[in-house]
Amino acid sequence: MRLLLVEDDLSLQANLADHLKQANYSVDVASDGEDGLFQALETAFDAAIIDVGLPKIDGISLIEQLREQGGDYPVLILTARDGWQDKVKGLDAGADDYLTKPFQVEELVARINALIRRSAGKASPIIINGPLQLNTRTLALTMNDQVVTLSSSEFKLFEYLMLHQDEVISKSTLIEHIYDQDFDLDSNVIEVFIRRLRKKLDPNNHYQLIETLRGQGYRLRSLSAE
Structure with missing residues (x-):
């Protein structure tokens, strides 16, 4: 943020x-x-x-x-x-x-x-998406009640996606909301962090959690509780 x-x-x-x-x-x-x-x-x-x-x-x-x-x-x-x-x-x-x-x-x-x-329409500090629970107060993320360790930048990116579930978010928008004015807008760091998040959260692509929409950006799917 x-x-x-x-x-x-x-x-x-x-x-x-x-x-x-x-x-x-x-x-x-x-x-x-x-x-x-x-x-x-x-x-x-x-x-x-x-x-x-x-x-x-x-x-x-x-x-x-x-x-x-x-x-x-x-x-x-x-x-x-x-x-x-x-x-x-x-x-x-x-x-x-x-x-x-x-x-x-x-x-x-x-x-x-x-x-x-x-x-963003979220009253609780805990944002839930299916098996995922992200605590915006403690900066903790769990999936199926198991703690998922994210870097600071990975957390910022995923927090923004969790606050905007099912919305298509462009790379430039993610950069604008996550980094300060000194960030290199031409960097491919967003793609790198998206790959890392997929690997940590959905390595087998079971949930198809983060979608890439070519030419548009990324979308975090809302998941039903299992």
């Missing part, structure tokens, strides 16, 4: 970005509202974290312009302890949730995780 973090306190920005990356998110950062708005409109993020008190363009205006121009992914705002008016304005502008500074990073991660799940 790919996040946008817009925070002008560079120390806090670095700390949050580091913790979010440890939670298996790819994170793009901006230090002012102008750059934040540019990135927010240029990239299909899975969610954004936006501080209210930003230079150049404040966080409320950023969210308003994002929503006016069609950005519909979840947004969480960061506000000062006594800034209840900012919370109301932020929610009215189109934010989905807020956190009051100071806060525990673990709560931020949990709230972002919940926002992304809900935007």
Whole structure:
């Protein structure tokens, strides 16, 4: 999952970005509202974290312009302890949730995780697909109650597919949602990870789990419980 973090306190920005990356998110950062708005409109993020008190363009205006121009992914705002008016304005502008500074990073991660799940129509942190169970909170995957070990990149890719079962997802979309702005878009790494996932999850192609649609992308099939 790919996040946008817009925070002008560079120390806090670095700390949050580091913790979010440890939670298996790819994170793009901006230090002012102008750059934040540019990135927010240029990239299909899975969610954004936006501080209210930003230079150049404040966080409320950023969210308003994002929503006016069609950005519909979840947004969480960061506000000062006594800034209840900012919370109301932020929610009215189109934010989905807020956190009051100071806060525990673990709560931020949990709230972002919940926002992304809900935007994909998943209320529980455990996503089930037939014999597969993926826990988005603990980053654990089991198949037929057996733990499947995935690398960080493999997990990111499979999590996105699990959140979008039966949808055809292009390679470029997968790259956009899984990697940050420094990733080589011409890389064949997606094909490599798809092969690894097939080998780990469906080596005999019994489930025909991940389909390749030539010229279109990939599709994770919904499986019935066995």
